[in-house]
Amino acid sequence: MSLHRRLVSQSTIIFGGRLFGAGIVFLVQAMIARLWGAGHLGDFLIITASCNLIAVAMPLGFHTIGAYFAAEYRARSERRQLGVFMLHAYGHILVALVLLLLAGQFVLGLVGQGGSIVAQHYVPVILLAFSGATVMLSGSLLIGLKRPFSGFFADGIFRPIILVAALVGAMGIANRDEGFDHMVWGAAIGFVVIALVQFGFTLIAWSAVPGRDTAVRPRESRRWWRFALPWMLIALATDFFFDINLLLLSQILGREELAIFGVCTRIFALVSFGVSAVYAVSMPDMFESEANADRSAFHRKVGDANMVATALSLVLFCVTALGAPIALQFFGPGFSAGAAPLAVLCLALVVRSAMGPASLVLSIHDRPYASLPAVALGIIVLFVGNWLLAPPFGLMGAAISALIAITIWSLALWAIALRTAKMDVSILQWFRARRAAALPVG
Structure with a gap:
């Protein structure tokens, strides 16, 4: 099967599973708004x-490089080396768990x-952060070991099912605050x-x-x-x-506006996952080409x-623009805003996809720290944009601020990759390569 077809088929299955899970979470959030306000x-x-941000810090960045090193060690048949990597990575999570609890x-x-x-x-x-960190690390390792379905489905399908069970178990409690507390506890235990x-499953894949x-x-x-350290920040x-x-805006927007924007960002996260799945499926092949010093194959796979x-991303943008007004109605009339x-x-x-996987390419070229100035610039622009645009323009100001920040950091990353790795990772490079291949020789 060609790389194009495998990318489309496997990423479609993964995205379909994530869509199913996100649909469940979507309904849970709608029920919380309807039942408890x-x-x-x-x-x-x-x-x-908060759980997501704590979880991403607990492995100290090893979850972000798990797929890279798992793919490399698998390609080189270095099982023991991968085992030592895993021991370090999971050990970081356990130490962080103990320190946080104490x-x-x-x-x-x-x-x-x-x-x-x-x-x-x-x-x-x-406990939610611990489970999130463990799932992120295990998922990353499984992707590198060419088990993408096992890597994504735990978070994409099974954790949403647990969340539904936690909500259903709390619905019979009359008091809103107590019901909410029971749901959070039920989700935490189930996620662990x-x-x-x-x-x-990760241990089984490692043993193979x-x-x-x-x-x-x-x-x-x-x-x-x-x-690990730069990729944790990335x-x-x-x-x-x-x-x-969302945490920045919690100091600017009211609770209802914050809830509306939070729902919008969760829908955006689902949409962006479809794009992430494409790169997740292709990453092991990219790493193998780099490990084998096959530069032309590496460039071709990045372009594809x-x-x-x-x-x-263009298809998902159109679908979201048409379907969002209907989907947001499930949360209540006010959420249509x-x-x-x-x-x-x-x-x-769309902007981020068109600029290409610059951070990934910089890391493969042994320049992981080169991404940090662009990332820092994006966060600074976001902070300033929220401060200037969110108070007068509310939700739309917050959205425009995010768009500006993502656009600036994507362009900065593209420029850094072009200068440092001597590689144009944008969509323009794909068109140039196809046009050059179509020209007659001689």
């Missing part, structure tokens, strides 16, 4: 954002957040179970890697850290961009993945 939905979204709530009190919604649900929040089951007797390189950990600012944005991702801001957010996905 927009205020509790805002609390739920703040808890989710001292985290005390630290929240010191910084004046002792009465926040996160502090009120602290233990389940930490899912994370442990997926961890078992050849090279049991290969020697372990003692200084390999230096290479891990050189990639992932924090990209994959969890809107979680950061970029073309599929950009075309998909998010339709136009959501369309603006989806324009950012």
Whole structure:
């Protein structure tokens, strides 16, 4: 099967699974708004954002490089080396879990957040973060081991099912606050179970890697850290961009506006996942080409993945623009105000896809830190944009601020990749390569 067809077929299956799971989460959020009000939905979204940000920090960036090194060690038949990597990565999560449970709530009190919604649900929040970190790490490793379905379905399908079960179990409680508390606790316990089951699948996939007797390189950990630390910051600012944005906007927008924007960002996250799935399917092949020093194949695979991702983002933008007004009605009449801001957010996905996977290419060229200035610029622009645009223009101002920030950092990353790696990762390169191939020789 050609790379184009495999990218489309596998990413379609993965996206379909994620769409199913996101549909469940969508209904859960709508039920929270209907049963307990927009205020509790805002609390739920703040808890989710906080859990995501804690989870991305717990593995110390090793979840962001898991697919890279798992693919490399599998291609080189270095099973023991992969085992040492996994021991370090999961160990970081366990140490962080213990520290957070022992001292985290005390630290929240010191910084004046002792009465926040996160502090009120602290233990389940930490359990949710632990499960999220474990699922992210296991999923990354499984992708690198060419088990993308096992890597994505735990988070995309099974965790949403657990969330439904937690909500159904809490619906019979008359008091809104108690019902919400029971739902959060039920989700936390269920998510931990899912994370442990997926961890078992990861161990099975690792045991199938050849090279049991290969020697372990003692200084390999230096290479891990050189990639992990910058990629933790990159992932924090990209994959969890809107979680950061939601916490920033919580100081500017009211609870109802925050709930509406939070729902829009969750829909955007679903749409952007379709694009991420394309790169997830193609990453192991890119890494193998780089490991085998096949530069032409590497450039071709990056271009093919970029073309599929950009075309998909355009389709998803059109679908979202048409379907968002109807979908948002499930949350209540007031949520229809998010339709136009959501369309603006989806324009950012088109821009990001067209500029290509610059951070990935920089890391493969051993320049992971080169992405950080562009990422920092994007966060600064987001902060300033929110401060200038959100107060006077509300939801639309917040959406335009996000679009400007994503556009600036995408262009900056493209320029850095072009200068540092000498490679144009934008969609224009794909068209230039196809035009050059079509020209007659001689």
